[in-house]
Amino acid sequence: MTRQKRSHHKLKRAVAPYLYLSPSLLIIGLLMLLPMVTVIAYSFQNSAVLRRDPSFAGLKHYQAIFDDPVFWASLWHTLYFTCMSVIFHMTIGMAFALMLNSDRINPTLRNILRVLYILPWLFTAVIIAVIWRLLLEPNGVVNSILMQIGIIGSKVEWFSSPQTALHAVTFANIWAGYPLFMVSLLAGLQGIPKDFYEAADIDGAKAYQKLIFITIPQLMPIIISISLLDFIWTMQVFPLIWITTGGGPIYSTEVLSTYTYKLAFSSYNLSQASASAVVILLISLGLTLFYIRYQKAR
Amino acid sequence: MAEVVLENICKTYGNNFHAIDQLNLSVEDGEFLILVGPSGCGKSTALRMIAGLEDVTSGSLRIGGVDVVDMPPKDRDIAMVFQSYALYPHMTVFENIGFSMRLAGKSKAERKKRVDEIAKTLQLTSLLDSKPANLSGGQRQRVAMGRAMVREPAAFLMDEPLSNLDAKLRVQMRAEITSLQKQLGVTTIYVTHDQTEAMTMGDRVAVLKGGVLQQVDTPKRLYESPVNAFVAGFIGSPSMNLFEATLTGDELMSGALAIRLQDAAFVRRPGLRSYAGRKVVFGIRPEDLYDSSLESGRKYQTIPAKVTSIEELGSEQIVHLNIDAVRVDSGDPDAVQDFGLASNAVAKFEPVSTVRSGSEIRLALDDAKLHFFDPETHLAI
Secondary structure, three states, X not given: OHHHHHHHHHHHHHHHHHHHHHHHHHHHHHHHXXXXXXXXXXOOEOOOOOOOOOOEOOOHHHHHHHHOHHHHHHHHHHHHHHHHHHHXXXXXXXXXXXXXXXXXXXXXXXXXXXXHHHHHHHOOHXXXXXXXXXXXXOOOHHHHHHHHOOOOOOOOOOOOOOOOHHHHHHHHXXXXXXXXXXXXXXXXXXXXXXXXXXXXXXXXXXXXXXXXXXXXXXXXXXXXHHHHHHHHHHHOOOHHHHHHOOOOOXXXXXXXXXXXXXXXXXXXXXXXXXXXHHHHHHHHHHHHHHHHHXXXXX | OOOEEEEEEEXXXXXXXXXXXXXXXXXXXXXXXXXEOOOOOOHHHHHHHHHOOOOOOEEEEEEOOEEOOOOOHHHOOEEEEOOOOOOOOOXXXXXXXXXXXXXXXXXXXXXXXXXXXXXXXXXXXXXXXXXXXXXXXXXXXXXXXXXXXXXXXXXXXXXXXXXXOOHHHHHHHHHHHHHHHHHHOOEEEEEEOOHHHHHHHOOXXXXXXXXXXXXXXXXXXXXXXXXXXXXXXXXXXXXXXXXXXXXXXXXXXXXXXXXXXXXXXXXXXXXXXXXXXXXXXXXXXXXXXXEOOOHXXXXXXXXXXXXXXXXXXXXXXXXXXXXXXXXXOOOOHHHHHHOOOOOOEEEEEOOOOOOOOOOEEEEXXXXXXXEEEOOOOOEEO
């Protein structure tokens, strides 16, 4: 009897963790894993979704997208858009965080700036897209100001010119995304003991030396974590580009997300769209693995 | 090495709070001075002003004869050991110790030579490649010392450097710091709230209260001749027992209590006669109270007392007592904890004493060791 009781208790203890985890595992399985597996399956089928009994296509759709120059342009645009966004998110976020953390700024002004700097974070991607479309219109505020101060001689069609469109959407995305870095780095800055700076003052450190030798090394775990997350998120940005340029003009702002969307819902080539989605998934997966490995190493 | 002189130093914060009021202090070349006082007495503020981490509101501050009031910390030729050690967690022990040399643009070879010397002195050689997180409290403390020593400063400033260590290690590090200071001969100003550290480490001790300097003297003189009731209560552990009594003839009277004073007491303190018929504060240290049933207590006069509780420490017993007298607060917030609710006096008895909690005893006191203070000003008589 006692032995029976003991083994029953052992079984309960062994099963309990899985029972606790099961609701979240079920949700993740249904909402994430199942669609992912389905998309992977579609990418190997001919006329996926459109036909009841699609035939096996092998790597045909992958071959097709790798042969498509627009795919390579999209990949390059995605990399440019993502890298520039992450670099400037970090630089601007760090500059603003340092400013907000400084004792030299009046506390009232600091509180006002804190609210102002965080504003972009309050808007959804659609609102941000609309704001920047209005601001960067040929007859918009930006052109008017730049012309008045003499930086440009004539109106620039920021979103409509292939030369400027990619820079313009990247700029809008930088504006929208820096607050995450700012808030995270500000929290990090506030966690650095004041003693470190005082000890450095006594040792004769100049402001830039304190930044290089104390602040940045202390913030490094945050910088790496947030940069990796930002890289993963920015690679998948869709609404901002879709609403501002739609990937145009002449594919000049086409990124992997808009390229895939167009394949799926403009050309109805769902199989090829799935192959493209799998490529995005693989790139994101690589970064995610890197992120997980970094987190484990800490 | 240099002399540190503070003249009429004041520190007032924006809310009109006077952290330091007219502080005059002269630390001689090579001297080990301890700044001691209860929490909030301004000792750390004073040290931070010397370091240049706090502005001086008024007064003059000289290090090695140079007025440093308007000088940034790096130009004052001082080194500081912080309470938290302020070791950079991302740097190794070598990098931490050599940080100031790196800032000064010294070559790696120069840094290595100097850091190796320091590490040898502090027995840190085998730990030079370790990060602070992998060191014990005592090792971190030594690294902090090394970082201060590497620059060969004119003066060391230490802000409660032992407060993060456990009791045993603190005793060991106390001795290490003292011998290191003697070996280096560098002027050292050391802040602590622990009066044991103050008494055992410094050449002289400056006692602060509420931003005002109370007394600067050798540990022995502070213990034997405190200038006021605060210093009397602050120095010594457990604190001195202070009571109010009326001086009647040559007797101290309080309730049923009568303590006869020897002529010597009046000879040593001529002012005491003028308190005849008036109230006076008298103090006696716990170590000058004895168990009258033991040999050590037989030669002294006795007063009745009730034992309320006993702390057995092995080498001695801390006996909490209640005697028929009104206890006087020395003004030291930390002293309150020495007394329980039912007791108003503390005595240190020999371990052989057989007194029991709750028993009525005769308490012997060495009247030659009594201290007297004015009841209004609390100044020593």
